[in-house]
Amino acid sequence: MRFRVMAGLGFAALLAGSFAGQAAEAPVKIGVLTDLSGFAADSGGTGVVAAVKMAVKEAGGQLLGQPIEVVQADTLNKPDSAAQTARRWFEVESVDAIVGLPVTPxxxxxxxVARAQKRIxxxxxGASTELTGKQCSPYTVHFADDTNALAAGTARALVQEGGKDWFFLTADFAFGHTMEDAASQVVTALGGHVVGHALHPLNATDYASALLQAQQSNANVIALANSAGDTINSIKQAAEFGVGHDGRQKLTGLLLFISDVHSLGLKVAQGLFVTTGFYWDDDDQTRAFAKRFAAEFNGRxxxxxxANAYAEVKHYLAAIAAAKSKAPDAVMEAMRKAPIDYFGHPASLREDGRVMYDVALYQVKTPQESKAPWDYYKKIRSIxxxxxxxxxxxxxxxxxxx
Incomplete structure (x- = not known):
């Protein structure tokens, strides 16, 4: 009997040791939940996955003696589907943090889901200010140009450049209205005027009526409070009508990615104003990162x-190393304490989850001004x-x- 008990205890000890070994070897797991097949796939998509994997590789591929694992899934741009994936990742697959998340809903x-699960x-x-406002979470890091930065930053800069009279072409849903409202408040506060606006449905195909209203409004700034395909298609039609290309009116996209400019081509996109926190050709550090990224992502x-996915995952991994733990509360504390290296520029994580960094207003170059592939922007001013x-x-x- 004594032998059996000791044997049983020995087996239990061996089993416990095996489980302890498994726990010690549990990977730091990052889930990339982004648009892999829809309208935001070009600006995020597999490029976000590539950027996250770059950050992991440059961190050495492991932390605290544990491997770093990256998994990915498509949001399908459906809130319910994305939430279900997040819940499965957290509860079943032991994902420690999720990256990505385009589209406010x-x-x-x-x-x-992450707030309830106390996960990072x-x-x-996603650009909504609600993420760090009334819907905030102590486990969120919002490292994106939000609706206020995109709209108010652009509006402030253009009004100060002399653009006093504004007309908005706005997508008729919450995001579009939020963008227009944020920009309008700044325009009027600085002594400018909103002379009109025109609404269009989401994923519209014809913007002619709205663009002609804008052209006839005598506004000196026409602002596109829309995104993705609506932005690209409204810019294309604006070029067909000569809107924003006559020297009398400036056309600005309040949410525009360099991938959008690449798709449009400089002949169509030239003259557009863009607010962004990152431009690949801004300085030596952004160019160095862009060169490494292009080597991993088909030269793009x-x-x-x-870029922000890379920077925030790099900061997250450094926080795990500093905290000597991947426990969410410890990691969030370390992320807030440490300064963020935003490609050589200072940034910091505020208590509400907002990452603070300078942005800049750029203008899209003319074909004659562009000297190389992807040489698309010229800086107008910092914000x-x-x-x-x-x-x-x-x-x-x-x-x-x-």
Whole structure:
């Protein structure tokens, strides 16, 4: 009997040791949940996956003696589907953090899951200020140009450049209205005027009526408060009508990616104004990153969504190393304490999850000005982080009140 008991205890000890060994070897697992097949796939998509894998590789591929694993899934641009994937990843597949999340409803749905599970979200695509406002989470890092930075930053810069009278061509859904409202508030606060707006349905095909209204409005700035295919198609039709190309009116896309400019071509996109926190050809450090990225991604230059995915995952992995743990609370504390290296420029993680960094207003070059492939932007002016992003709001973000 004594032998059997000891044998049993020995087996139990061996089994416990095996399980302990498995726990020690559990990987740091990052899930990339992005648009792999829809309208945002060009600006994010597999490029975000490539950027995340670059950050992992450059971190040495392991942390705390554990391998770093990257998994991926398509949001399908459906909040319910994305939330279901996030829940499975957290509860069944032991994913530690999720990166990506384009489209506000998708990002908010997944944030609800992550908040309940106390897991980390690294949002580099969704732009809504609600992510760090009334829908905030102590486990979210919002490392994307948000609706305020894109709209208010652009508006402030263009009004100060002399663009006093504005007309908005706005997608008729929450994101479009939020963009228009943010820009309008800045325009009027600085003494400018909103002379009109025209709404169009999501995924429209004909913008002629709205563009002709804008052209006849005597506005000196026509702002596109839309995104993705709507932005690209409205810019194409604007070029057909000569809107924004006559020297009398400036055309600006409030949410525009370099991949959009690449798809449009400089002949169509020239003269557009763009606000972004990242441009690949800005300085030596951005160019060095872009060169490495292009080597991994078919020679394409990174969009801001792809660059931000790299930067935030790099910071996340450094925080795990500093905390000597992948426990969410410890990692978030380390991420907030440490300065962020944003390709040689300073950035920081605010308590509400907003990453603070300077952005800039650019103008798309003419074909004659462009000297090489992807040489698309010229900088007009820098915009300080405090002017681009809203201040933290304890009245909106509940956990800041504690």
């Amino acid at each position: 998708v990002a908010l749905a997944v944030q609800n 979200l690294l949002i580099n695509e 230059m990174p969009t801001k969504a792809q 300080a982080a405090k002017d681009a992003f809203l201040p933290a709001d304890p009245q909106a973000c509940g956990f800041l009140k504690k």
